[in-house]
Amino acid sequence: MSAPAVATGLGEGPTRGRWRGHLFRGLLLLSLAVGFITLGTLLVDVVQRGFAYLDGVLLTSPPSSNPEIAGARPAILATIYLGVLLIAFTVPIGVGTAIYLEEYADKTRWYNRALELNIQNLAAVPSIVYGILGLAFLVRGLGLGRVLLAGALILTLLVLPTIIIAAREAIRAVPDSIRQGAYALGATQWQVISRQVLPAAVPGIATGSILSLSRALGETAPLLLIGALQYIAFDPTILGAFTALPVQIFIWTKLPNDEFKTLAAAAIIVLLGILLTLNALAIFLRNRYQKKW
Amino acid sequence: MVTVPEAETEFVKITGVRNDALAERERRLPPPAEREVVFGVSGLTVRYGDHPALAGVDLDIYKNFVTAFIGPSGCGKSTFIRCFNRMNDLIPSAVVEGSVQYHGEDLYGATVDPVEVRKRIGMVFQKPNPFPKSIYDNVAFGPRVLGMTDSLDERVERALNQAALWDEVSGRLKESALSLSGGQQQRLCIARCLAVEPDVLLMDEPASALDPISTTRIEDLMHELKRDYTIVIVTHNMQQAARVADMTAFFSVKVSEDGRRTGVLVEYDSTPKIFTNPGDKRTEDYVTGRFG
Numbered sequence A: 001m002s003a004p005a006v007a008t009g010l011g012e013g014p015t016r017g018r019w020r021g022h023l024f025r026g027l028l029l030l031s032l033a034v035g036f037i038t039l040g041t042l043l044v045d046v047v048q049r050g051f052a053y054l055d056g057v058l059l060t061s062p063p064s065s066n067p068e069i070a071g072a073r074p075a076i077l078a079t080i081y082l083g084v085l086l087i088a089f090t091v092p093i094g095v096g097t098a099i100y101l102e103e104y105a106d107k108t109r110w111y112n113r114a115l116e117l118n119i120q121n122l123a124a125v126p127s128i129v130y131g132i133l134g135l136a137f138l139v140r141g142l143g144l145g146r147v148l149l150a151g152a153l154i155l156t157l158l159v160l161p162t163i164i165i166a167a168r169e170a171i172r173a174v175p176d177s178i179r180q181g182a183y184a185l186g187a188t189q190w191q192v193i194s195r196q197v198l199p200a201a202v203p204g205i206a207t208g209s210i211l212s213l214s215r216a217l218g219e220t221a222p223l224l225l226i227g228a229l230q231y232i233a234f235d236p237t238i239l240g241a242f243t244a245l246p247v248q249i250f251i252w253t254k255l256p257n258d259e260f261k262t263l264a265a266a267a268i269i270v271l272l273g274i275l276l277t278l279n280a281l282a283i284f285l286r287n288r289y290q291k292k293w
Numbered sequence B: 001m002v003t004v005p006e007a008e009t010e011f012v013k014i015t016g017v018r019n020d021a022l023a024e025r026e027r028r029l030p031p032p033a034e035r036e037v038v039f040g041v042s043g044l045t046v047r048y049g050d051h052p053a054l055a056g057v058d059l060d061i062y063k064n065f066v067t068a069f070i071g072p073s074g075c076g077k078s079t080f081i082r083c084f085n086r087m088n089d090l091i092p093s094a095v096v097e098g099s100v101q102y103h104g105e106d107l108y109g110a111t112v113d114p115v116e117v118r119k120r121i122g123m124v125f126q127k128p129n130p131f132p133k134s135i136y137d138n139v140a141f142g143p144r145v146l147g148m149t150d151s152l153d154e155r156v157e158r159a160l161n162q163a164a165l166w167d168e169v170s171g172r173l174k175e176s177a178l179s180l181s182g183g184q185q186q187r188l189c190i191a192r193c194l195a196v197e198p199d200v201l202l203m204d205e206p207a208s209a210l211d212p213i214s215t216t217r218i219e220d221l222m223h224e225l226k227r228d229y230t231i232v233i234v235t236h237n238m239q240q241a242a243r244v245a246d247m248t249a250f251f252s253v254k255v256s257e258d259g260r261r262t263g264v265l266v267e268y269d270s271t272p273k274i275f276t277n278p279g280d281k282r283t284e285d286y287v288t289g290r291f292g
Helices: A016-053 A056-060 A073-104 A110-122 A127-141 A148-172 A176-184 A189-217 A221-225 A245-254 A258-289 B006-015 B019-028 B077-081 B114-120 B135-145 B152-162 B166-172 B182-194 B212-225 B238-244 B271-276 B281-287
Strands: B037-048 B051-062 B066-070 B094-102 B121-124 B200-204 B230-234 B247-255 B261-270
Touching: A016 A258, A056 A073, A056 A258, A073 A110, A073 A148, A073 A189, A073 A245, A073 A258, A110 A148, A127 A148, A127 A221, A148 A189, A148 A221, A176 A189, A176 B182, A189 A258, A189 B135, A221 A245, A245 A258, B019 B271, B037 B077, B051 B077, B051 B230, B051 B247, B066 B077, B066 B238, B077 B200, B077 B230, B077 B261, B114 B121, B121 B182, B135 B152, B135 B182, B152 B166, B152 B182, B166 B182, B182 B200, B182 B212, B212 B230, B212 B238, B230 B238, B238 B271, B247 B271, B247 B281, B261 B271, B261 B281, B271 B281
Parallel strands: B051 B261, B066 B230, B066 B247, B121 B200, B200 B230
Antiparallel strands: B037 B051, B037 B094, B247 B261
């Protein structure tokens, strides 16, 4: 057998294009590293500082002027109450709006387009502005007072646009062939939506809702504004004064005593634990029920 | 030895359906006077916005016939078949003019509910579109939304049997329909339609996404089903029309001066006539492969 007559050039080593590929890959890794290292440092630092106070006292005791016996029980409970109320308020309203916009709204009408644009913009409004709205309208206007319910309603307004957008994405991802198939069998529009579109969209809606919820639970500014900045030594009620976990952390970090700063770090660990659990749940739901068409 | 026209021998080559077989099939069709009209279409025009996608169609669809619509892409055949179960209603810009009579009743009458229409007139789509549910739930969906839940298990089994799928899936009814092969999925979609006992089965290019073996199974199935159902099929595959259809309608595209394309019905006749002795030059060019 003689050697091939054609010069293939296969053995001449990497070409210039390959180096560019490596460079681009390096840049991508660098941008990943920025976020990853910052977050990692933060986590390690917080755990190191707060670990000493991360104990049963923190979870079960009310705040106190003595850091040795101070805990965040009312704040943790209030954060859990807020989460439950938020889900109860935002999911029905958000999913309802998304269904209307995706399945019923005639997009050639100006008011539907205006509604869409409005929701997109609301998602970008700073949370402090929602706080001001809540203070003026809910706390004073409606006379609700500085209560947990008012806080929950403000956070509802805050995350509603994101939940609507997430639910719309999930509903839009259900292929039209599914709707057509159901219509062709004589199903009504409501049957098509309730029995085909929504079940298929549930994983996406759940994931979006949980991620929005975890964002809302970490929110401090609007709650500060409506006066959740209080010394609360008793378990919260829906129509009572309250302080949420991020606000409690804020209060403790402002105290001069270093031990309170340690306490704040411990509370941050608790808050991160709650949020990471929620995010893990979202990822689990997404993987478990992901639809393949 | 009889000499056959060139077009005919060419057709035999293309379709593999022999002329005498076609002629035999035509002899078995009931004479025109005895045919029962299921759909009477007159002066039908469908517009998307201002532009007619299909214009001026007149034809009758007969009971227990397989009727095929053939023609090049963009000739409006899919638009046309969607008029029979009012699927065009789902497209906001679509306007249907003219009349479609269903057993003598105006399908587009003011008091007619499209949901009621679709209960009686089932549809199978080009791409198999099983619901992301179990095989059983796919077939049971129609009966459930229509409240036909008495002896649902028997109903599901009967439909799967009619669609020649039962033997392949009887042991795994709880498995996802998406685990089936493409051909099985399409037969599942047919079973899904049959489960609600429709009067008519509309099929919009039901085999175009399938391999040849699955295609043959679907075609055999159509021969079986036409005893109980009236079948209308859209196909861009002429051989398929020749193999399964009793009547064939050929649609073509008319291009207007400003470049807009409108579908028109060129010729509608028995399948043997359309394929071996068409009355219109455009039909002949199409079926002999000189066009499209």
